[in-house]
Amino acid sequence: MNSHTPWLTVVGLGEDGIDGLSDSARRIVESAEVLIGGRRHLEMIPDNGGERQTWKVPFTDSIDEITKYHGSRVVVIATGDPLHYGVAVTLAKYFSIEEMIVLPNTGAMSLACARLGWPVSEVECVSLHGRPLETIKSVLAPDQKLIIFSHDRKTPNDVAAELCASGYGSSDIVVFQHMGGGKEARYQATAETWTSAEIADLNTIAIHCRGGARAKRFCGAPGLRDRAFKNDGQITKREVRSITLSSLAPSPGALLWDIGAGCGSISIEWMLAARGAHAFAIEKNIERIALISTNAIALGVPKLEPIHGIAPDILRSLASPQAIFIGGGLSQKGVVEQCWNRLSPGGRLVVNAVSLQSEALMVAWREKLGGDMARINISRAKDVTGHSLWRPLTPVTQWAVIKG
DSSP states (O other), X not given: OOTTSOOEEEEEEOTTGGGGSOHHHHHHHHTOSEEEEOHHHHHTSOOOSSEEEEOOSSGGGGHHHHHHTTTSOEEEEEXXXXXXXXXXXXXXXXSOGGGEEEEOOOOHHHHHHHXXXXXXXXXXXXXXXXXXXXXXXXXXXXXXEEEEEOSSTXXXXXXXXXHHHTTOTTOEEEEEESTTSTTOEEEEEEGGGOOXXXXXXXXXXXXXXXXXXXXXXXXXXXXXXXXXXXXXXXXXXXXXXXXXXXHHOOOTTOEEEEETXXXXXXXXXXXXXXXXXXXXXXXXXXXXXXXXHHHHHHTTOTTOEEEESOTTGGGGGSOXXXXXXXXXXXXXXXXXXHHHXXXXXXXXXXXXXXXXXXXXHHHHHHHHHOOEEEEEOOEEEEEETTEEEEEEOOOEEEEEEEOO
């Protein structure tokens, strides 16, 4: 058996156990030389005389053990659809798809939507299994429909409390447990009337978000209000931030270097703008690093990585990005050179500056690398002694260039 012959099969199992599998999937499970799964999964499979292994927690600790069985007929039992927040996602990081066969079953998202009559394509799905609760903040919006994969039986209570704290107390919550089996049950209430119930660890939460005028919303168009961010004055103002994010063009899974991150406003909105987008918020002021962490959690992107250090030195150890924003540190020797060298082909470099000295540097770099420059002038109306007057913000010069 060569390295590209399938030897590892991942089979999705429902609450109806092996009886719910297709004939071909059932034969694969029954003929496995090595069967790997959680204790609950293995109890649902009759003994065929093969070797059995209970996977470790975290699952990544089982990878070396699985690798030892290369060349045997190995079957990993998963829940539902193994590639939808399931173990096959992790396995695909360590084994080529040519070595694997993935046989999905009906997943919890499809089952919950079927019971509620919700079109799957119109529902946002979030997993809280092993992930921070604050993750759900990034998808809250009035009338949004959510399916949430729980970590355990406590998750529905935590989610209800988070909804209330974010202004979505009137949201409808339906909690399903053991869907597709004889022990299936559902519990229903609003977030503000939710009370603790005897819910199984294996549960799925459906939410129809309903929020009033004060409901917090972080997803959608960029440009959160400045007061959404705790800051010490070092913040890219809302209007300039929106233009800057447009220039950076967030895309799914893309990595941003935010150099001179301040309170993290650009990094945070970058991650809110596209599914799976990530950011390194690089800041030399240690007190601002704390602000970045606080804001990231409060605004629903707890996976944002604040990095304490000074560019360009700190950049050498970081993964290459698809976009770079320089909001501070342009005058540091070697910053632009390092950024341009590390930027992925087709990536975007965006620089904002307010001083004449920094603007002069931008002009010089534009002559070398090309790109566009723009002057951003914003004025806000302020009430002064019974009258409304325009108060201009400090003009910002922006240089944006795409690496060919």
